[in-house]
Amino acid sequence: MWRLLPILLVGLLLPARSAPGAEAVEKEKGKAAERQVLLPAFPAPPLAMDGRAPKRISSLRLLRELQRGGVRGWGKFDATDGDYALFRGDSLAVLGAWLETACKALDYDLTGARGRHYDGAVFSRLLNVATSIASLREDAINLAMPIGVLSCRRAEEWGELPGDGKDDAYVIFATDAGVLVYDPPTRQIIALGDFPNRDHVIKVWF
Amino acid sequence: MDPDFEALAKKSFVKLPPPPEWVAAEAAGVWTADELKAAFARATDTPPAVNHVRSEFLLPGAEWVRGYRAWFSKLERPLKLRFEGDQWDCDNYASCFVTFADLLALRAGENRGTLAVGWATVFYRHPFAGIEAGGAHAVVVVATSEGLFVIEPQDGTMTRLESFPNRDTIEAVYF
Numbered sequence: 001m002w003r004l005l006p007i008l009l010v011g012l013l014l015p016a017r018s019a020p021g022a023e024a025v026e027k028e029k030g031k032a033a034e035r036q037v038l039l040p041a042f043p044a045p046p047l048a049m050d051g052r053a054p055k056r057i058s059s060l061r062l063l064r065e066l067q068r069g070g071v072r073g074w075g076k077f078d079a080t081d082g083d084y085a086l087f088r089g090d091s092l093a094v095l096g097a098w099l100e101t102a103c104k105a106l107d108y109d110l111t112g113a114r115g116r117h118y119d120g121a122v123f124s125r126l127l128n129v130a131t132s133i134a135s136l137r138e139d140a141i142n143l144a145m146p147i148g149v150l151s152c153r154r155a156e157e158w159g160e161l162p163g164d165g166k167d168d169a170y171v172i173f174a175t176d177a178g179v180l181v182y183d184p185p186t187r188q189i190i191a192l193g194d195f196p197n198r199d200h201v202i203k204v205w206f
Numbered sequence: 207m208d209p210d211f212e213a214l215a216k217k218s219f220v221k222l223p224p225p226p227e228w229v230a231a232e233a234a235g236v237w238t239a240d241e242l243k244a245a246f247a248r249a250t251d252t253p254p255a256v257n258h259v260r261s262e263f264l265l266p267g268a269e270w271v272r273g274y275r276a277w278f279s280k281l282e283r284p285l286k287l288r289f290e291g292d293q294w295d296c297d298n299y300a301s302c303f304v305t306f307a308d309l310l311a312l313r314a315g316e317n318r319g320t321l322a323v324g325w326a327t328v329f330y331r332h333p334f335a336g337i338e339a340g341g342a343h344a345v346v347v348v349a350t351s352e353g354l355f356v357i358e359p360q361d362g363t364m365t366r367l368e369s370f371p372n373r374d375t376i377e378a379v380y381f
Contacts, residue, residue: 035224035225035227036221036222036223036224037221037222037223037224037225037309037310037313038219038220038221038222039219039220039222040214040217040219040220041217041218041219041220042220043214078257078327078378078380080297080327080344081292081295081297082292083292084292092207093207093208093209093210093213094209094210094213094214096207096208096209096210097209097210097211097213097214098214099209100209100211101211101214103312105219106309106312106313107313107315108312108313116317117260117317117318117319117320119259119260119320120259121258121259121320121380121381122305122308122312122320125301125304125305125308126305126308126309128301129298129301129302129305132293132294132298132302133285133286133287133294133302135293135294136286136287136288136290136293136294137286140290140291140293141293142290142291142292142293143291143292143293144292144293144298149259149380151257151259167259167260167261168259169259182207187207187208187209188207189207203257205257205380
């Protein structure tokens with residue numbers, strides 16, 4: 001019996017000895033959780049509706065809207081999809097909130113971004129991807145999200161942004177209130193027709 | 207525009223699996239836009255229009271890109287991605303690939319420049335990575351520490367630009 005005792009003791013100790021292993025696993029899980037990417041749930045696109053169907057705009061009409069807004073010259077517009085939804089012009093504030101919350105979740109200070117390296121195309125793409133993913137939860141919309149990139153020369157001052165001749169990029173939305181230009185770090189938004197650098201647009205792509 | 211944070215207040219968070227660690231030292235190279243265009247011109251006699259905002263691009267390490275590509279392939283389920291006409295098609299896949307690469311760099315505090323990860327529209331004269339010839343398609347283009355690569359974001363196939371069978375019919379690239 002006494003000869004068996006050490007074996008029994010080892011047997012009893014085994015679970016206790018495996019505990020640090022379990023702790024290590026938990027610790028690793030914790031580390032993995034820390035490394036997980038957390039983003040706020042993707043924002044439902046604020047679609048302008050025509051009865052039960054979302055309002056739509058063709059890429060050709062979008063081009064005309066841009067020209068009406070003052071974008072002149074050939075070859076300044078690319079669209080990869082044929083038809084786009086239209087957003088409600090008065091409901092974009094939720095997209096601004098989502099963008100700022102997503103950046104906060106990534107430890108990125110969006111409102112302070114103008115003091116560092118900043119590329120507006122990155123944030124336009126992010127909004128487009130986020131609303132496109134959210135739109136997949138809706139019934140078949142079968143329309144592309146109307147969020148693009150507008151690149152231009154900053155020839156004229158626009159609110160907090162100087163007219164220093166540098167190249168810059170903004171988010172551009174097609175809405176039922178017209179085409180709007182949005183700068184996420186400064187939260188400025190303006191109708192394309194009133195955008196001070198509309199004569200200095202380099203390219204718009206959706 | 208004042209952000210409407212109240213509208214978001216009740217929303218939950220989307221959790222994505224741990225991504226490959228961004229190692230800043232591996233992304234040590236920088237290309238100017240002219241160098242990027244020259245790299246396309248070396249690979250094809252019909253280089254595409256390159257659309258960009260910034261004039262310099264940070265080259266991610268090729269190993270990181272391979273790890274990122276594997277990570278991206280795991281996002282389809284948590285993000286519930288599915289092919290759906292204009293709503294979610296090849297350009298959305300390509301743009302999504304670029305977007306999440308940007309996000310990981312931002313999350314890592316990378317602030318040296320725009321990542322040299324973009325997407326391109328291509329006319330497919332030859333089949334590649336399961337996509338048939340005879341139509342327009344969108345792929346990812348990445349300039350890395352080992353040169354320019356094309357990635358099919360829907361299945362992760364990655365090849366050097368010089369070996370991409372449709373390199374002569376890339377129409378435009380967007381960074």
